[in-house]
Amino acid sequence: MKTKSFKSSLLLFLAAFIWGVAFVAQSVGMDYVGPFTFNAVRCFVGSFILIPVIFWNQKRTAKKVDKDTLHDRPKESILGGISCGILFFIATSLQQIGILYTSVGKAGFITALYIVIVPILGIFLKRKVNLKIWISVLIALVGLYLLCMSGSLTLTKGDALILLGALFFSFHILVVDYFSSKVSGVKLSCIQLFIASMLSAIPMFVLENPKLSSICAAWAPILYAGILSCGVAYTLQIIGQRNLNPTIASLILSLESVISVLAGWVILHQTLSTRELIGCVLMFAAILLAEL
Template identity: 30%
Template sequence: MQKSLIADISLLFVALIWGSTFVLVQNAISFLEPMTFNGIRFFIAGLFLFIWLVLFYRDQLRAINKKLLLSGFIMGVWLFGGYALQTIGLLYTTSSKAGFITGLSVILVPLFSFLLLKQKPKMNAVMGVAIATVGLYLLTMAGTFSVNQGDVLVFFCAISFALHIIFTGKYTSLFPTLLLTVTQIFTVAGLSILSSLLFEDWKAAFSLEILSKNEVMLALIVTSLFATAIAFLLQTKFQQFTTPTRVALIFAMEPVFAAITAYYFADERLTYFAIIGCLCIFIGMILAELPTKKTKTTTKAIDQPIG
């Protein structure tokens, strides 16, 4: 099986994990404030991966240097920015609008790839992005669109997530996967904890009454191990075998999985527009995977992975 296909399947699994945890996180942050929750979540994930690193991949510790730490820090900053701006934006806008605007990273990734890395996407990818964007609108909006300050914050969140994909692709082939993942996750944990100390009731993080609640405990275990440790390890490992544009399209499936999960576990009904939107996103992802005809003058693929 080709490495690119394995990478796409693995990243689709990551989108499935993220999409299926929406309900869990929503239940948990009703007891524990968002930045506090993220601080604990990412710290547990980083600790788990660090112990794994020390036990089974100790040789990677020799690769620690300033460039690796800086690369992991940059990835972590953009990832934290995405989570933080989305959380703050949700205070002023609806979750459906936030979902659509966050999904606009599917457009921003190929744009940044072209502007920052001079990578011109294939025509199939451009068409796939356009169809997926329409699908995102139908899935999350299907109504009027007005802009407020929350929407602006969430748009910057989409920029952060897009740049995280770009820089992950740039650094993932240069450094050991596990070590790079641990660095970025601890960066997010540190910035989230600092934010909770400054802007939230951080004392709740030490309340056994809150932490022992089933909703909080289950969400922390699932998101720390699966949606953070395993998910970002897979992204860091396999993004080197695919392109940023394809990654963005695959991750556009996250709200689809979230909608399906909410339908089964939270009794949220899917409208006809939402179903059509899910199909559009799926079609856009498949379209971007279709091979294009190669011209005789072409010496290498236009949309190569970063590295």
């Protein structure tokens, strides 16, 4: 069980790493297309690249009975994919729109508040969270504040949208936790992304003016966000959550904020202040405390 937990934690850390680096792609992509267009195209790309993986898995397990074949339940896969897709669409849409009206650092901090919301929601679902995990959550919250926040805590229009998005990301984590042990992770991720893409396409055509030339101009950030951030990372999240408490999973996924800052330091040569370094250390300390 400890080996499974370690592997699951590693998969979630890899997902957080991809999301952290992908923040640059999301920001650059918005220079060319609207938030709904960006989400619709990247989710479609993510869903499309998972189709051959599904067929490969089916071929690989055709003559072998293992956990993956036992997870091949079409009705639950479709129900789970639709549920996760709707929540994912709402959460990412609120986040993308909210980023237009607030600072990147503040957006990162508010989004990561799901580390507090998830265990609170878990109480209503009769999921016990021990004292050590609550202490880890509080340490992570302080770390996130030092890492992301540099201004006022006043709630603006953009902040409110992102906070609402964090609530739906919390719902998403809990729904993934419910379905991840029942169905194939790749199928669940593929259906989720396809549903999110179709839902994003509606406001894309109603509220925005999508042009093929603009989408082609944003090909690099869209492909990165589609293939790695959506196709790979969200599949890793679903598979990684199978053997972990959702609160611990949310803590590991919140390292996305740390990775984004470190990526800016390494790739873009941005400076790291002492305050940000302390925030990074506290975040990693919180994860270690929760995992030990």
